[in-house]
Amino acid sequence: METLHIAISALRRQKLRSFLTLLGVIIGVMTIVAVVAIISGLNNYVAEKIFSLNPDVFVVTRFGIITSREQFLEAMKRKPIELTDMQAIEERCQGCRTIGARTETQTFVKYGNERMPDVSVYGATANISQISNLDIEGGRFFTETEEHRSALVAVIGSDVRDRLFPRLDPVGRDVSVGGRRMRVIGLLAKQGAVLGESQDNQVFIPLSTHRKMFGSRRGIGIFVQPIGGVPALGEVQDEIRVIMRTRRHTDFRAEDPIAFVTAEAIQQVWRSISAGAFAVMILISGISLAVGGIVIMNIMLVSVVERTQEIGVRRAMGARAKDIQRQFLTEAVVLALVGGAIGALLGGGIAKAISMAFPLPTLVSPQLVIAGLAVAVVTGGVAGWFPSRRAAKMRPVEALRFES
DSSP states (O other): OHHHHHHHHHHHHTHHHHHHHHHHHHHHHHHHHHHHHHHHHHHHHIIIIIOOOOTTOEEEESSOOOOSHHHHHHHHTSOOOOHHHHHHHHHHOSSEEEEEEEEEEEEEEEETTEEEEEEEEEEEOTTHHHHTTOOEEEEOOOOHHHHHTTOOEEEEOHHHHHHHOTTSOOTTOEEEETTEEEEEEEEEOOOOEETTEESOOEEEEEHHHHHHHHOSOSOOEEEEEETTOGGGHHHHHHHHHHHHHHHTTOOTTSOOSOEEEEHHHHHHHHHHHHHHHHHHHHHHHHHHHHHHHHHHHHHHHHHHHHTHHHHHHHHHTTOOHHHHHHHHHHHHHHHHHHHHHHHHHHHHHHHHHHHHHSSOOOOOOHHHHHHHHHHHHHHHHHHHHHHHHHHHTOOHHHHHHOOO
């Protein structure tokens, strides 16, 4: 406690210099806390909100998850997946519990004099509501009977409701979807925006209706839920792979004519993207911390020179070399810890401000703050070790004779 009191007193005597010394640590810890908070919040949001695909559901598609130009060009060579492919899977797949389909187009939606362009209109089977975790706020989703007879019914997103029916209940009213009059039977719960892109500008209609309106040559995505749940994903994918390779007459040496999308694969791609951004920002923060550590070391060396006589007096009065070393090391750690605390507060504040000003969810956890403080302490300890060792090695007689 005495060593800590001496260290704090020494730092308070040079308030301005101490504050300027802290800037590097403050900036470094602030950046780390803010970046980790933003990325952690985004990862949680992505896992919970964006990817509505159940863990035990996968999608059979033409493109899959494209991460390079070569993969895109290879996918363009594949034949679009058709409704007959889904019917073949339904007949032959022994491990499939539930099979649904969905396709998409962009068109306008109109009610009265109000018109919304570029709305995502999905044609889907009736069971896509359960497979894709669609949350119905009002009304209902269309039934299998309505899907089989190509009923002119629609389930709309909250953006469509807010724009076309600002003061009305849309359920039971007619809207024009791509020029075709349809009855609104359901309203999807609000999902919000992701990185400024709304997730509620959408309409669901029966797949058969969509094919009659926009053509039957559009490819579909087949949603599959295995009987055995998540452990059976690989086995059922292999089963569907065999079915589709047989239908496409694919040579055994050729690539698969289809691709699979799973919730885990999507999140893995996102984690790879966020990990890259995280690594870049941590590198920048590390440079700032390194500069801050060098500044602390330089200031501590100056302090050792300025306080040479003080060191001589303390040694003459019985202080041991390790006491001197502990004193200066404590000063460096306290200096860095104060900078880390300020940086953690500023970083948390920046993260909160960003989440309020922009559609970027953040997560500031106690563990993150503690980690920021720990990084600051380590920086201070490393930066203060050499100056403290130099102070401890001074000879008492030479220190007492020193004149600044």
